[in-house]
Amino acid sequence: MKKLLRPTYISGKLDPNYRRRQLLEVCLVIGVIALLLLAILNLFLFDALDLATLDAVGASIAASLWYLLKKRHLIELVSWLFTLMIGLLITTFLSLAAGNNNGYLWTALFPPFAFFLLGKNKGLWVTVVFFSIFTLQLYDTIFVQQAPHLTLGAFLNTIEVFVISILLYRFYEKTRTEANQLLHEQSIRLDKMAKTDKLTQLFNRQYLDSTLFSLYKERRSLPISILLLDVDLFKRINDEYGHLFGDEVLIKLAQRLSESVRGYDVVGRWGGEEFLIIAPNTSHLDAVELAERIRKRLNIKVNDAVTTSVSIGVSSTDRVKSPEELISQADRALYQAKSNGRNRVQSFVSAVESESRKVNNTV
Numbered sequence: 450m451k452k453l454l455r456p457t458y459i460s461g462k463l464d465p466n467y468r469r470r471q472l473l474e475v476c477l478v479i480g481v482i483a484l485l486l487l488a489i490l491n492l493f494l495f496d497a498l499d500l501a502t503l504d505a506v507g508a509s510i511a512a513s514l515w516y517l518l519k520k521r522h523l524i525e526l527v528s529w530l531f532t533l534m535i536g537l538l539i540t541t542f543l544s545l546a547a548g549n550n551n552g553y554l555w556t557a558l559f560p561p562f563a564f565f566l567l568g569k570n571k572g573l574w575v576t577v578v579f580f581s582i583f584t585l586q587l588y589d590t591i592f593v594q595q596a597p598h599l600t601l602g603a604f605l606n607t608i609e610v611f612v613i614s615i616l617l618y619r620f621y622e623k624t625r626t627e628a629n630q631l632l633h634e635q636s637i638r639l640d641k642m643a644k645t646d647k648l649t650q651l652f653n654r655q656y657l658d659s660t661l662f663s664l665y666k667e668r669r670s671l672p673i674s675i676l677l678l679d680v681d682l683f684k685r686i687n688d689e690y691g692h693l694f695g696d697e698v699l700i701k702l703a704q705r706l707s708e709s710v711r712g713y714d715v716v717g718r719w720g721g722e723e724f725l726i727i728a729p730n731t732s733h734l735d736a737v738e739l740a741e742r743i744r745k746r747l748n749i750k751v752n753d754a755v756t757t758s759v760s761i762g763v764s765s766t767d768r769v770k771s772p773e774e775l776i777s778q779a780d781r782a783l784y785q786a787k788s789n790g791r792n793r794v795q796s797f798v799s800a801v802e803s804e805s806r807k808v809n810n811t812v
């Protein structure tokens with residue numbers, strides 16, 4: 450019941466509800482227009498008030514379903530009501546028309562709607578129930594009411610077509626759902642690959658760039674801070690223990706790094722042995738504190754001879770005019786941290802102060 454009343458919103462063409470919604474919308478709009486026209490014809494041309502009333506009721510039901518679909522986004526509920534409505538329409542028509550025409554051909558329309566709108570399992574059960582009712586009606590028409598043009602052969606042929614169409618439509622629906630599912634999983638996998646750095650499994654530079662740009666655009670009163678982090682003397686580790694060992698160290702550092710940040714921080718590999726942390730809604734002081742905590746946690750004893758250390762440059766958006774400037778300030782701070790002896794955090798603000806102090810002393 451909860452699922453029936455849960456609104457679902459329109460997303461891209463990969464959304465399994467996209468085409469269901471389209472089919473329902475088209476059918477309901479056509480239904481409202483056709484039923485209103487029939488009501489007018491029945492009232493003014495054929496003087497049949499009872500049929501005109503029936504048409505008007507049908508048009509109101511179709512319009513209400515359209516409202517539930519378009520304005521309330523209740524696609525599950527509308528799918529069920531629409532399928533049941535079609536089933537009722539056909540059974541009512543069959544019992545009115547009896548065997549006077551080939552009206553039972555309308556039953557062929559039921560499975561495509563039921564399977565497409567309700568899925569392979571619910572569609573199967575609903576179709577079986579309605580086909581059983583149609584079969585009983587047909588039996589009554591042929592053998593009880595002795596319809597003139599229908600024979601035992603017609604009855605058997607119809608049942609055979611019922612069974613085959615149930616099997617075929619279920620097969621098509623299964624194929625369609627599986628293909629959709631596969632596409633969906635592939636698009637998730639591709640999306641992940643496009644964002645991820647292969648070695649460390651952190652976000653890659655492209656993703657960091659685009660995230661920083663969009664966060665910068667949407668920033669509010671609180672600043673965004675970034676931490677640019679570089680592993681110290683990493684070349685020595687590579688030279689002494691080999692590139693593969695260097696890779697393992699990078700993976701270990703990346704793991705520790707992602708464990709050290711808060712859930713809303715974005716961590717990625719900026720390139721080589723450099724990492725970037727984007728800390729949204731974080732003041733410069735808080736970012737420096739965060740950097741200090743990270744620096745301590747990344748002092749990892751990799752083997753008896755090697756303990757890693759990192760240098761970190763910190764900058765914040767309250768002092769910049771663009772994301773590029775934010776990066777360049779963090780880069781300058783990082784450079785200072787390296788020049789001041791490595792294994793330290795350098796805020797851009799104090800980096801500038803110490804640079805200007807140096808200039809003043811020289812003058």
Ligand SMILES: Nc1nc2c(ncn2[C@@H]2O[C@H](COP(=O)(O)OP(=O)(O)OP(=O)(O)O)[C@@H](O)[C@H]2O)c(=O)[nH]1
Nearest residue numbers: 679680681682683684685687692693695696721722
């Ligand atoms: N194993 C491994 N090494 C890498 C990777 N990317 C970059 N490097 C190495 O990282 C080293 C970076 O060295 P440098 O830029 O000289 O800096 P450093 O030795 O870390 O010294 P400082 O930055 O000044 O502390 C180079 O030897 C690169 O080859 C990688 O994916 N795997």
